[in-house]
Amino acid sequence: LEAEHPLELAGPEIIPALVEAVQSGSGCAGIYSKVWLATPARFRRALPMPRTERRIIRTFAAFRLGQFGAQASAAVPALTRLCQQPANVMVDRARALQALGWIGPAASSAKPVLVDRLHDQNQFVRQCAVQAMLDIGDLTPDVAPQLRPLLQEKYAWVRGPAAVAVWIATQQDGSLQRVNDYLRQEHNRGLRIATAVALSRARTIPEETCT
Numbered sequence: 001l002e003a004e005h006p007l008e009l010a011g012p013e014i015i016p017a018l019v020e021a022v023q024s025g026s027g028c029a030g031i032y033s034k035v036w037l038a039t040p041a042r043f044r045r046a047l048p049m050p051r052t053e054r055r056i057i058r059t060f061a062a063f064r065l066g067q068f069g070a071q072a073s074a075a076v077p078a079l080t081r082l083c084q085q086p087a088n089v090m091v092d093r094a095r096a097l098q099a100l101g102w103i104g105p106a107a108s109s110a111k112p113v114l115v116d117r118l119h120d121q122n123q124f125v126r127q128c129a130v131q132a133m134l135d136i137g138d139l140t141p142d143v144a145p146q147l148r149p150l151l152q153e154k155y156a157w158v159r160g161p162a163a164v165a166v167w168i169a170t171q172q173d174g175s176l177q178r179v180n181d182y183l184r185q186e187h188n189r190g191l192r193i194a195t196a197v198a199l200s201r202a203r204t205i206p207e208e209t210c211t
Helices: 012-023 029-040 054-068 071-080 088-118 123-136 141-152 156-170 173-183 189-201
Strands: none
Touching: 012 054, 012 071, 054 071, 054 088, 054 141, 071 088, 088 123, 088 141, 123 141, 123 156, 123 189, 141 156, 156 189, 173 189
């Protein structure tokens, strides 16, 4: 939205309305959308496109809630449910994950869903899940096994943050060495940047990494 748009200028008083928008179901439009998606492409062209207005509103509402940070903690249950949308509703899941991360430690109850989304079939959703876990914090060793498969990802913005998350969760020298190796990647600028950005979310950065 434009910087002067009323929804950008509005304060925390709009949080209840945003939560309601996130919780809104898709009704008949949602049913038709599923039918449309399941229709073979050669027939789909003859059908009207499903209405997307409500989904757009829901996605924006999730994004705007995240911008309020901890003030939007009452939205955590609704955002958590939004993270569990069907596979074809990728944008909803991604924006909800981002919002939970921006809400921060107040969204800690969503951790089980975040861990589940680490295995999402969509790359951007996996990225948002790792970043949300870093933003919420309090990563414990039991999440490391769920994070380690992401270290095999080709996509830098999943692999770099995953390496940082594994180190934060385990505090193991080998995990820290991996982070340092990623930061020294001369031929993979994207991985260096993604790792450095993720590392900025760590509460304590080892001196050897700083230098």
